[in-house]
Amino acid sequence: MKSIAEIAAQLQGYDPQALSAAAVNDFLARLVEPVQETENVALFDALDRVLAHDLVSPISVPPHDNSAMDGYAFDGSQLKPDAELSLAVVGTALAGKAWQGRVGPGQCLKIMTGAIMPAGLNTVVPQELTRSAADGRIAIPPGLLRPGDNRRLKGEDLQAGTPALRRGERLSPAACGLVASLGIATVAVMRRLRVAYFSTGDEILSAGDAPREGAVYDSNRHTTFGLLRRLGCEVIDVGIVRDDPARLEDAFRDAAARADAIITSGGVSVGEADYTKAMMKKLGDVAFWKIAMRPGRPMAVGRIGPAILFGLPGNPVAVMVTFLAFVRPALLRMMGCTADPLPLLKARSQEPIRKKAGRTEYQRGRVTTAADGSLHVRTTGNQGSGVLSSMVQANGLLVLHHQQGNVAVGDEVDVMMFEGVI
Numbered sequence: 333m334k335s336i337a338e339i340a341a342q343l344q345g346y347d348p349q350a351l352s353a354a355a356v357n358d359f360l361a362r363l364v365e366p367v368q369e370t371e372n373v374a375l376f377d378a379l380d381r382v383l384a385h386d387l388v389s390p391i392s393v394p395p396h397d398n399s400a401m402d403g404y405a406f407d408g409s410q411l412k413p414d415a416e417l418s419l420a421v422v423g424t425a426l427a428g429k430a431w432q433g434r435v436g437p438g439q440c441l442k443i444m445t446g447a448i449m450p451a452g453l454n455t456v457v458p459q460e461l462t463r464s465a466a467d468g469r470i471a472i473p474p475g476l477l478r479p480g481d482n483r484r485l486k487g488e489d490l491q492a493g494t495p496a497l498r499r500g501e502r503l504s505p506a507a508c509g510l511v512a513s514l515g516i517a518t519v520a521v522m523r524r525l526r527v528a529y530f531s532t533g534d535e536i537l538s539a540g541d542a543p544r545e546g547a548v549y550d551s552n553r554h555t556t557f558g559l560l561r562r563l564g565c566e567v568i569d570v571g572i573v574r575d576d577p578a579r580l581e582d583a584f585r586d587a588a589a590r591a592d593a594i595i596t597s598g599g600v601s602v603g604e605a606d607y608t609k610a611m612m613k614k615l616g617d618v619a620f621w622k623i624a625m626r627p628g629r630p631m632a633v634g635r636i637g638p639a640i641l642f643g644l645p646g647n648p649v650a651v652m653v654t655f656l657a658f659v660r661p662a663l664l665r666m667m668g669c670t671a672d673p674l675p676l677l678k679a680r681s682q683e684p685i686r687k688k689a690g691r692t693e694y695q696r697g698r699v700t701t702a703a704d705g706s707l708h709v710r711t712t713g714n715q716g717s718g719v720l721s722s723m724v725q726a727n728g729l730l731v732l733h734h735q736q737g738n739v740a741v742g743d744e745v746d747v748m749m750f751e752g753v754i
């Protein structure tokens with residue numbers, strides 16, 4: 333376990349007063365470690381969980397050569413380039429049971445999709461390509477088939493004894509289906525990550541409280557809750573903590589004792605009543621950053637006890653942006669997930685956007701499909717760091733990179749979609 337100072341020393345040009353977004357992710361990847369504990373869960377409970385071990389296939393899928401079509405199975409070496417092939421139908425093979433019998437030269441077997449290919453047969457002619465001839469024979473016109481057509485090979489999906497899925501895979505619907513196709517009903521997954529969160533500030537009210545002059549309702553606990561739930565984390569809501577050292581200390585100690593990670597919002601910007609920062613400093617090993625980004629410049633990161641601390645700024649959109657850009661990838665790593673980050677989409681901006689080189693800007697935008705099928709993107713109005721309504725209208729964040737300058741109409745920009753595609 334490396335200290336903040338040790339990690340900082342490993343990074344070239346580390347400047348906590350002007351950290352690039354890339355450097356933040358680099359730092360966090362060195363700070364956090366995957367959880368170790370695993371548990372066995374039933375396959376229906378495994379969706380979105382992270383696989384704890386390589387899953388070696390106990391069987392081949394499919395388990396036999398089988399037909400990909402409803403048609404007639406035969407030995408394809410009899411096909412001739414220029415002459416029709418006439419075959420006698422000697423029986424019918426249905427899916428689910430092996431056909432007992434022999435199919436010799438000049439013969440074929442009526443076969444259904446998924447039925448086992450009897451030994452010696454390697455080709456299936458789809459029903460609709462055949463002509464029925466007299467006395468129970470079929471005729472196959474020349475030039476339509478090659479030997480091996482319409483046959484699925486044993487093990488073409490998965491070979492017995494080879495890894496079907498690797499540890500660190502987050503189990504998607506397709507992956508759950510694949511596990512089921514192996515006949516496996518229980519999988520070992522990493523235990524869920526426990527994440528505690530709280531909001532700080534004397535001006536913050538909970539939804540449902542009576543309004544008070546100068547106060548604002550707490551949206552951050554709700555956005556954070558939603559983002560964490562989508563990741564499949566176990567959440568611990570510590571509530572709203574006033575700018576009061578004793579209460580802050582209790583909240584941090586409580587969270588650190590119960591959670592793998594603590595997410596706070598507010599209290600890390602310059603000019604704050606300094607209680608939050610002072611308490612982080614007192615209880616943990618914490619770096620205070622100014623990140624070259626917008627929105628969301630200030631952020632505190634480190635460890636309090638065994639827990640990783642993400643001290644996010646207070647503004648509601650800054651919370652969501654810093655979560656998506658930095659916290660989410662770090663939490664996925666802690667969950668044991670080894671997947672690459674989601675690829676950014678490229679979409680053509682339908683408007684000019686002013687952008688200063690030297691910082692990463694995340695603009696709320698909506699990607700749509702244009703009439704010609706290409707992707708277009710527009711920003712969704714007021715980009716103030718406290719304006720959640722433009723976040724609600726957005727389906728992604730335009731990522732205007734560190735060195736990038738102004739965007740002209742029609743320029744391609746990168747977009748981080750809020751959700752995976754499936």
Ligand code: AMP
Nearest residue numbers: 531549550551552598599601645646647
């Ligand atoms: P701070 O980072 O604490 O200076 O807060 C920056 C701005 O975000 C201030 O306008 C706060 O009132 C606002 N803010 C802080 N925490 C929250 C919260 N939990 N929900 C909504 N707004 C907040």
Ligand code: MG
Nearest residue numbers: 533598599646
């Ligand atoms: Mg505050």
